[in-house]
Amino acid sequence: MPGMAILCKPSVSVPEHIITMEETLAFAEKVHAGKPQLPLALRLIRNTGVRKRHIVQPIEETLRHPGLEERNRVYELESKKRCPAVIEDALANAGVTAADIDAIIYVSCTGFLMPSLTAWLINTMGFRPGTRQIPIAQLGCAAGGAAINRAHDFCQAYPDSNVLIVACEFCSLCYQPADDGVGSLLSDGLFGDAVGAAVVRGNGGSGMALERNTSYLIPHTEDWISYAVRSTGFHFLLDRRVPGTMEPLAPVLRELAADHGWDIGNLDFYIIHAGGPRILEDLSKFLGVDFSMFRHSWATLTEHGNVASVVVLDALRRLFEEDSTLPGAPGVIAGFGPGITAEIAVGSWTVDPQQRETESAAALTDRLERDFARASRRQKV
Amino acid sequence: MPGMAILCKPSVSVPEHIITMEETLAFAEKVHAGKPQLPLALRLIRNTGVRKRHIVQPIEETLRHPGLEERNRVYELESKKRCPAVIEDALANAGVTAADIDAIIYVSCTGFLMPSLTAWLINTMGFRPGTRQIPIAQLGCAAGGAAINRAHDFCQAYPDSNVLIVACEFCSLCYQPADDGVGSLLSDGLFGDAVGAAVVRGNGGSGMALERNTSYLIPHTEDWISYAVRSTGFHFLLDRRVPGTMEPLAPVLRELAADHGWDIGNLDFYIIHAGGPRILEDLSKFLGVDFSMFRHSWATLTEHGNVASVVVLDALRRLFEEDSTLPGAPGVIAGFGPGITAEIAVGSWTVDPQQRETESAAALTDRLERDFARASRRQKV
Numbered sequence A, B: 001m002p003g004m005a006i007l008c009k010p011s012v013s014v015p016e017h018i019i020t021m022e023e024t025l026a027f028a029e030k031v032h033a034g035k036p037q038l039p040l041a042l043r044l045i046r047n048t049g050v051r052k053r054h055i056v057q058p059i060e061e062t063l064r065h066p067g068l069e070e071r072n073r074v075y076e077l078e079s080k081k082r083c084p085a086v087i088e089d090a091l092a093n094a095g096v097t098a099a100d101i102d103a104i105i106y107v108s109c110t111g112f113l114m115p116s117l118t119a120w121l122i123n124t125m126g127f128r129p130g131t132r133q134i135p136i137a138q139l140g141c142a143a144g145g146a147a148i149n150r151a152h153d154f155c156q157a158y159p160d161s162n163v164l165i166v167a168c169e170f171c172s173l174c175y176q177p178a179d180d181g182v183g184s185l186l187s188d189g190l191f192g193d194a195v196g197a198a199v200v201r202g203n204g205g206s207g208m209a210l211e212r213n214t215s216y217l218i219p220h221t222e223d224w225i226s227y228a229v230r231s232t233g234f235h236f237l238l239d240r241r242v243p244g245t246m247e248p249l250a251p252v253l254r255e256l257a258a259d260h261g262w263d264i265g266n267l268d269f270y271i272i273h274a275g276g277p278r279i280l281e282d283l284s285k286f287l288g289v290d291f292s293m294f295r296h297s298w299a300t301l302t303e304h305g306n307v308a309s310v311v312v313l314d315a316l317r318r319l320f321e322e323d324s325t326l327p328g329a330p331g332v333i334a335g336f337g338p339g340i341t342a343e344i345a346v347g348s349w350t351v352d353p354q355q356r357e358t359e360s361a362a363a364l365t366d367r368l369e370r371d372f373a374r375a376s377r378r379q380k381v
Helices: A021-031 A038-049 A059-063 A068-094 A117-125 A138-159 A182-188 A246-261 A277-287 A289-305 A308-322 A353-357 A362-380 B019-032 B038-045 B059-063 B068-094 B117-125 B138-155 B182-190 B246-259 B278-289 B291-304 B307-320 B351-359 B361-380
Strands: A002-007 A011-013 A016-022 A052-055 A103-107 A133-136 A162-170 A193-203 A207-217 A225-230 A233-238 A269-272 A330-337 A343-351 B002-009 B011-013 B017-020 B050-057 B103-107 B131-134 B162-170 B193-203 B207-217 B225-231 B234-238 B267-271 B328-336 B341-350
Touching: A002 A138, A002 A343, A011 A068, A011 A308, A016 A021, A016 A343, A021 A038, A021 A059, A021 A182, A038 A182, A052 A193, A052 A289, A059 A343, A068 A117, A068 A162, A068 A193, A068 A233, A068 B225, A103 A117, A117 A133, A117 A162, A117 B207, A133 A138, A133 B131, A133 B138, A133 B207, A138 A162, A138 A207, A138 A308, A138 A330, A138 A343, A138 B131, A138 B138, A162 A308, A182 A233, A207 A246, A207 B117, A207 B131, A225 B068, A246 A277, A246 A330, A246 A343, A246 B225, A269 A277, A269 A289, A269 A308, A277 A289, A277 B207, A289 A308, A289 B351, A308 A330, A330 B193, B002 B138, B011 B068, B011 B207, B011 B307, B017 B019, B019 B038, B019 B059, B019 B182, B038 B182, B050 B193, B050 B291, B068 B117, B068 B162, B068 B193, B068 B234, B103 B117, B103 B138, B117 B131, B117 B162, B131 B138, B138 B162, B138 B207, B138 B328, B138 B341, B162 B307, B182 B234, B193 B307, B207 B246, B246 B278, B246 B328, B246 B341, B267 B278, B267 B291, B267 B307, B278 B291, B291 B307
Parallel strands: A103 A133, A103 A162, A269 A330, B103 B131, B103 B162, B267 B328
Antiparallel strands: A002 A193, A002 A207, A011 A193, A016 A052, A162 A193, A207 A343, A225 A233, A330 A343, B002 B193, B002 B207, B011 B193, B017 B050, B162 B193, B207 B341, B225 B234, B328 B341
């Protein structure tokens, strides 16, 4: 469909080093042994709901702080090691090659390279020298949603273009051993590492047709989520009021859907930044949506932790893999992060007619049966 | 004119602390006294052509390194102090208010805030909470051109929108006293501080109609301009080959103009990133353009130094102030920076019909006389 930006299936990878909630609790017992914050730390970790996380280095390495220079060197090595495979997968998912890409939006808030990794990616992966580079480091967890929305805008401007989104977050490289404020104790149990990529095709492809987007800054909350920049690197600061931000943000989601003629409480899919359990619980309540509709975000949170800008890509990947969404089904993607900024998109599930034609008879039967079952379920609601 | 993105008159301010070339030479004599690099340092400083620079702190403060945390604190204070007035001016130049702005592209590579200054600007200056925030920290000196091009793209996507560009560069806060490589010695005499802003209007306004843009990464030059990120902050690394990059980039400018039906050697204005004197000299040679056509870039370089992403806005401001450009006159803007990345735009000088109607008879006579004189000059060429 010309003139329609389609967000194709994301690819996501998580590193090989795993830390379970039990291990996180055990490390907290050691790190905070005999200190007054220990009971709070344990409670905060248990409340995250995060069963395991994946990190780029073994936990013993992660807990040491070798200095900003060394950490940023690890960031560079790990991003170069882990991004290409995810990007290749995302390109294949979209049925395009590197040479078809017109812009790369690279989002990452857990390391800082200048030039951004975009230059290295273009040089090593066959992207054209004319590829636009849009590196964004300062939107934090909202950057996944922002990348999707800016890719949508780019395809609006140049309808035949293709935009590659790359989100690369190694939150473990921002662990600060000396920080023991409430926000730090919480984030020590919450954040994980992951790399994600997805292509937005201006023309063709299967996935979510991006139809409308918006951004919203909750007034006067700019210091609720922030980095203190020190000689030891980025220090994550989190205000106690952040988990309560769904109350002011739910109406923004509702309004975007209404502007599009939709009821936010009655969409077919919800891809929500899983900042923490309360974000999902509150949003479920304020939007009047059953919590099960957030199952993809919840799965990401429990299996990978909060992987910052990668969360929405990972939740969307799970929606694709569930393979239960009907063509035309309406849905929403929402990223939240520092500002406090929300980046929200609404759109419809779309299947490329070409892709449908090549479907085997057996796959077609399978799909139609699933579609029918799902349509029946919806009628009952 | 609907559907045409107009880059309106930029506003630029430079700080009150001034350092002349003579003072830079004297400080170099002191700093490098008795060291082998002294003669080279003096030669490099003299060759910059930079007569004076403006910096946010007195030179004695600038030469001290109080640590990354303190430097970033100064960055935050100074950016909050200096950006609003420049933004107000840029809005007034464009005939719009903060509430009319749909997106803010904030570019800065000399300090790092999370959230970006965009959040504070929205909260304090009357921008709508729905304003898109596009902060870019990793395109360095190319970010001025990139901001113009992304603003153009945004107006292509949403023709009635207005985009505010803010470029905030305090290069003096990246001075690293212990660095004495050739690139550092050069940059110690080259870079200055400045803040610039400009509005791109999707509909109406006077200035440069943005008609076509491109980006280009010179293959395999990603480590020619880079930051080493250390506990002491960003360390600027500059390869000896950078001044020679106009040879591969001149054809890119030529091709963009040709794609637009224009001859790059025969445009009416050239707004070029004044990275250093050789950039301008070489580009003049390779494009076959008289050096005087780069007078605005040259004036910026000699009076302010290389002010990174602000250079193109400052040179464009000078073009507006010269007030000699005829409606319809074709021109080019080119920013260069790490990658090595070029961000280039071509477009035509445009005067808002509404603005013309409100022109007084005397101003009209003046302008027509100037237009006539200039048209005569062009015919002679």
